Amino acid sequence: MIYENGVEPFQNIKSENIILEKIAKLKYKLADKIIILGHHYESDDLIQFADIRGDSFKLSQEAAKNKDKEFIIFCGVKFMAESADIISSDFQKVIIPDIEAGCPLADFASLNDVEKVWKEINSIVNEKIIPITYINSTANLKSFVGKNGGSVCTSSNASKIFDWAMERGEKIFFFPDQYLGGNTALAKGFDKKNIILWERNKKFGGNSKEDILNAKIILWDGYCSVHKRFSIEDTYRLKKKYPKIKIISHPECNNEVIKKSDEFGSTGYIIQTIENSPDGSVWGVGTEQHLVNRLQQMHPKKKILSLSKVGNQCATMSKNTPEKLLKVLENLDNGKIINQIIVKDEIKKYAKISLERMINITTKS
Numbered sequence: 001m002i003y004e005n006g007v008e009p010f011q012n013i014k015s016e017n018i019i020l021e022k023i024a025k026l027k028y029k030l031a032d033k034i035i036i037l038g039h040h041y042e043s044d045d046l047i048q049f050a051d052i053r054g055d056s057f058k059l060s061q062e063a064a065k066n067k068d069k070e071f072i073i074f075c076g077v078k079f080m081a082e083s084a085d086i087i088s089s090d091f092q093k094v095i096i097p098d099i100e101a102g103c104p105l106a107d108f109a110s111l112n113d114v115e116k117v118w119k120e121i122n123s124i125v126n127e128k129i130i131p132i133t134y135i136n137s138t139a140n141l142k143s144f145v146g147k148n149g150g151s152v153c154t155s156s157n158a159s160k161i162f163d164w165a166m167e168r169g170e171k172i173f174f175f176p177d178q179y180l181g182g183n184t185a186l187a188k189g190f191d192k193k194n195i196i197l198w199e200r201n202k203k204f205g206g207n208s209k210e211d212i213l214n215a216k217i218i219l220w221d222g223y224c225s226v227h228k229r230f231s232i233e234d235t236y237r238l239k240k241k242y243p244k245i246k247i248i249s250h251p252e253c254n255n256e257v258i259k260k261s262d263e264f265g266s267t268g269y270i271i272q273t274i275e276n277s278p279d280g281s282v283w284g285v286g287t288e289q290h291l292v293n294r295l296q297q298m299h300p301k302k303k304i305l306s307l308s309k310v311g312n313q314c315a316t317m318s319k320n321t322p323e324k325l326l327k328v329l330e331n332l333d334n335g336k337i338i339n340q341i342i343v344k345d346e347i348k349k350y351a352k353i354s355l356e357r358m359i360n361i362t363t364k365s
């Protein structure tokens with residue numbers, strides 16, 4: 001695919017046909033035992049083998065629903081596979097094609113750091129604080145949230161989870177993505193002066209005690225480097241070139257980009273909105289490049305461009321390849337399990353509470 005500036009900066013890595021044929025055969029052979037889940041940001045060559053495609057919320061729901069297969073092969077990043085292990089049945093085993101496929105956003109918040117800040121905030125304020133973790137976080141943070149009366153959220157249900165939290169407490173402590181937390185709070189009408197950022201290398205996170213007492217939303221200072229790369233200049237450039245363009249962005253983008261976007265929402269929302277738009281529509285999309293390319297292929301009568309000139313690819317999602325999926329399947333066929341993701345029982349107990357809480361809040365209302 002050639003981009004609007006005439007270059008081809010993004011390579012959708014192609015695997016040899018022989019690899020793809022072997023995967024198809026083994027998938028058929030092992031069909032009674034395996035289910036393959038695939039995140040939208042994976043490459044075409046890999047996601048074609050997914051029984052179910054989705055964003056993090058849909059895939060966590062599917063992991064909770066599909067109780068009959070012994071092996072859940074998760075083509076996504078590690079925190080997603082951990083969530084699947086937490087929420088699936090005890091006899092099920094979760095496997096990831098590349099055990100190194102992590103998420104740099106999730107790595108922004110460690111349990112130690114979060115506990116330290118939690119104590120510090122609670123030593124200053126007397127009000128009830130509800131912790132909320134974005135699903136893009138490690139299992140032990142989901143456990144922390146479960147223990148402390150909070151919930152997990154995804155980009156598709158953050159608004160509902162904020163409502164739920166504010167019915168139960170006076171403040172929200174949100175981690176690790178400052179942009180999802182900030183964009184959600186602003187869209188819900190929270191005043192900017194009641195939203196503070198906690199910068200970990202500064203005393204009181206760089207805030208005064210008064211700021212902390214007045215805050216309604218306290219944000220961790222993490223971000224997704226893929227979505228952070230979209231800029232307000234990208235929106236100006238595309239709007240100038242395509243006056244009828246509509247910009248749609250993921251809430252992990254910064255607030256300047258969100259403000260200039262016609263729509264914003266989760267990956268699932270982006271897909272649905274573009275699907276429902278009339279032929280001839282022109283879209284500038286602020287999310288991961290594999291998905292943008294796929295949307296263009298699926299809707300040839302619409303023009304679908306990346307918001308970025310060069311396309312933004314998630315390098316860790318791309319660690320999962322058909323070759324690595326084949327290795328997983330060949331091993332399973334030989335009775336061996338490789339790359340299993342196991343969340344320890346003591347972490348699982350409370351992490352399950354916070355994940356199930358999220359699913360219940362979202363599906364009930």
Ligand code: SF4
Nearest residue numbers: 103104105224226314
């Ligand atoms: S796109 Fe961003 S949030 Fe999603 S897996 Fe990649 S680094 Fe993590």
